[in-house]
Amino acid sequence: MTAEPITGHSSRWPVPPQDGYTVDDLFTLPDLPPHTELLDGSLVFVSPQRIFHSRMIDLLTYGLRSGAPRELKVVREMTVVLDRRNAPEPDLCVVRAEAVTGPELTRFEAADVLLAVEVVSPDSEARDRDTKPQKYAAAGIPNFWLVEMAGSDRHPVVRVYELDPVNKAYALTGIHHDRLKTGVPFPVDLDISPEALDAL
Template identity: 60%
Template sequence: MGGTMTAEAPPHMAPAQPDGSPWPVPPENGYTVDDFFRLDLPPHTELIDGSLVFVSPQRDFHTMTMFVLERSMQASVPEGFRVRREMAVVLDRRNVPEPDLIVLSAVAVTDRRRTRYDAADVHLAVEVVSPDSESRDRDYKPHKYAEAGIPHFWRVEMSGPHDQVVVYTFELEPTTKKYVPTGVHRDQLKVDVPYPISVDLTEIDRM
């Protein structure tokens, strides 16, 4: 998810609420999960190490890549798994990111009014990198996902002179709690975990 401003910024720099009033000053030790879900926040705000991260407008690449990936993932999802886009995932009391896509256990989907899932329910987190969130999507958030025990991670980037879609896939090494690379996918994404998924990555060029 994109975002260029956190709630730790000076009040005159933080985005205003719809009524023009400033966002609440964060507690001394930052916001917690309970604070996060109690505040009236803009859509897709994330909680990262106790700070609020707001979303910037997304590029066409980001939107269409998410669409192509989600459609293919939904088309082949087996019983026992579910695919969701832009849902909050609680990693710990100070971290609630919103991956672009997740694959989670079907048993976790118990209520259509749910606004969050726990990291223990998630099998795969996907981040489509935006210019203003490169460091978070490439380094910081994968580190947090690995620490929380999410078994698989995909990082999706725009690459080359023709803005090609490239998907980097990773798998958790449980003894070190770190992700190890499992592949770099151009034109065609084909994996067997967390379930067999095949995506024609060139489709975005025809949309």
């Protein structure tokens, strides 16, 4: 016995290929929602974000841009191609300035990224904490920051990781609560207190 096709129902969602989507598909499929990511050949759609997410990205973007050397650029929400089946969109990246080739640019290669930052959202906790860091490390991105709310007062916390090139895994180098101070990918000293966040 075979299943009869369901009639009278049309789906707007694309049917995935047997081996999953590729980076080429991500950039050619029509009508994908903004900020769609590609992880292990699957399309990942982003849910609406909380104000913490938006403000934290703004705070880090402004702070990093003010201290970045000329040879580096700070960009937000741009696709990073890790391999043929993985093209996530970090919330924030520090990239080599020569990789910013013009206003039509839609993606960066992993080799041009020095720092990837993920601000954790309720719908993306597992991806932000586990899946993406493993993939960024495997692609050789030297630095990764994980940002989340913590404690009963829901204050920002930034965990700073550095790539161990031998293991191709990240090692935690610091946990920052009110002030983010680190030397990589360049000297950074930022106020990340709840007051700084509320001032935005």
